[in-house]
Amino acid sequence: MSDLLQKRLLIVSGKGGVGKTVISSALGLIAASRGQKVLLIKMDDQGRTAELFESGPVSDQISPLRDGISALNLDPITVVTDYFTKQLKIKRLVGHIIGSRLFQNWFRVSPAIKEMISLGKVWDLIEEKTWWRSTPVWDLILFDAPATGHGLGLLRLPEQASKLLMGPLKTNALGVQAVLEDAERTGLLLVTLPEEMPVNETVHFHTEARVQVPRVAQEAVILNAAAPDRFGETDADPATWSGPAGQAAMASMVGSALEAEVTNEAFQHAADVGQARASLTKRYRDELKQRIRLPIVEVPYMFSAAFGFKQLEQLSGHLERNLIEAGLIPAREASS
């Protein structure tokens, strides 16, 4: 039986706004609750991860979020400083140069260097071993990748860079490439939403990645915010069910519970919205199934006013059940 969580690196990719942060956090929770030491790697985290875990801020130094799960915000400038300090061994000088506005400007416009160095850092972390037992420090690294489009460029980068570079960076690029192309160790997850743009982009990314980085193992599509089909085949018009009297009774009960005024139209509106959501989900689920031959794992729409650790735990519970059902991870031992 395959187990997605036995890999060393899971790359979580998707268009901006589809919920990569939430999904990678939920995967981290699942793996950690199964006893793994998990590292969540972010690029440009803007405080959302800390909000989700209700923890301290995620910084450019590895810091714990919860039991068994730590996070790192990969800041290219920090990584490049570390890298050059290690290579050149003149810390103060490196600090001066890298701190200068000139270097920072140049570094930001120079193509691919920061991405390559960041990937090199991910590789370092995968290879990192404890000194006492020589076992990996991290059982599973979850890499919350930059938005697709740039994501594909990132996956292709090591191969391109290895052709362009010489010296230590070339070794680095080849190492990264070997990890990315090793299906035993690395898997790619595509996160999407039941909406037109995210679905199109996912299909495009999937197709392009199969051609351009054929050895990178695409594991599954994660369809986030899938709306429940509450109505099934039934007619959503509340008026046809219990008659005006039934509706009025319902409105008054709900109204008194919430100490607010509810009209019959409110139910009609909610029913319409709910049904529209469900039918969009169905349409895009079908489209994904038709166009991508990968398991499609759904995560339900979370209907709540706020989204913190409690909701994250609920969501990861759903995700875990659906991953088990899709055969991507084994069920838990009965004893645990």
Place this chain on the structure above:
Amino acid sequence: MSYDDLETLLREKKVLLCCGSGGVGKTTTSASLAMAAALLGRKAVVCTIDPARRLANSLGLEELDSEIVRVDPARFAAAGVEVTGELHALMLDTKGTFDRLIGRYAKTEEARSKILANRFYQQMSGTVVGSSDYMAMEKLYELYEEGDFDLIVLDTPPTKHALDFLEAPKRMTEAFDESTLEIFLKPWAETSKRSFGFLGRALNRVVKKVDSVLGLKFVEDLADFFRAFEGMYEGFRGRAQRVDALLHQDFTAFLVVTSPQPLPLSEASYFCDRLREFELPLEAVVVNRVNQSSLTGAPAAAIRGRLESEGPRAVLEQALAAGGTELEPTLRAFLDQELLAAGDRARIEALREGSAKDALVHEVPRFSRDVHDLEGLKLVVDHLLRKPAQDGTP
């Protein structure tokens, strides 16, 4: 003095920049704003970054069409929309715009083709995030200078670091600054006797070291790339300054687009803060896909509290029991809707009172359909042109 409605803004301004994070409907909002201006009788153009194909097609744009296309009035007529102005649209072609910019400032034909053929240039102009930021600004200036439009609406690239694109022209010119060039080029020439000061000498030493770390070929290619830009700096700098001046004009307005989810909203408030910091004219925030509440007669915060507490939920379970199973889906959908609406309301109010307090905050409800045709855009337009009620709800 902030605007009371978007209509006045659309009538008075010449340049509108829509910024926001990815996935919040920025492209649709940009297209709708331009269409709204056309409805108001103006000659408007929208430059989009990466529209959904169906949206592009509905405007009459083929895929990756970087030419300005006028949306055929017949399309509007067919959709039952009366447009007294004009709507034009185009897609940003990062590489094409960059190539043209090089053509504009390269001293010789040889210099131009050398840059266009450089491997680093090809990678940078086509794929790297920073360059689309820069080119969006460049395109805006082209449209402003060469086009004859009453209103230009620019859909900006989704940026990770809020408002990177504002600094892009400046950063790009700094990167090609003569002194940068000098520092990068000198180490490969004969050992220079000239002193660059502490930083220059140090860089010189480090660059040599870096060379040994990165490998010679790499640095040579890169130096070649920078060398090719020599002499173009003045042109770049002048242009960057003019772009910057355009952004600060009275007739320019910034508009932040967001959705009411926690992450986009916190990014939106960060955008607002940064715009203020840059002293740029933030005029409006458009919040898309707002879940609507159907409850009245009690403050949103109180309703939210009751929805989330266990007591009323138990009563609702009773209502379910009384209503019978056939009403269950409706009641559950109702609760879903009200919970989402309550969360949206609280977050939007926080934005209104916080980072967006000097700007118009305009809400557009969540539609139960995708917006991908002119009828859909018209629906958005109607909501954009609607005058907000006193309490801000649309």
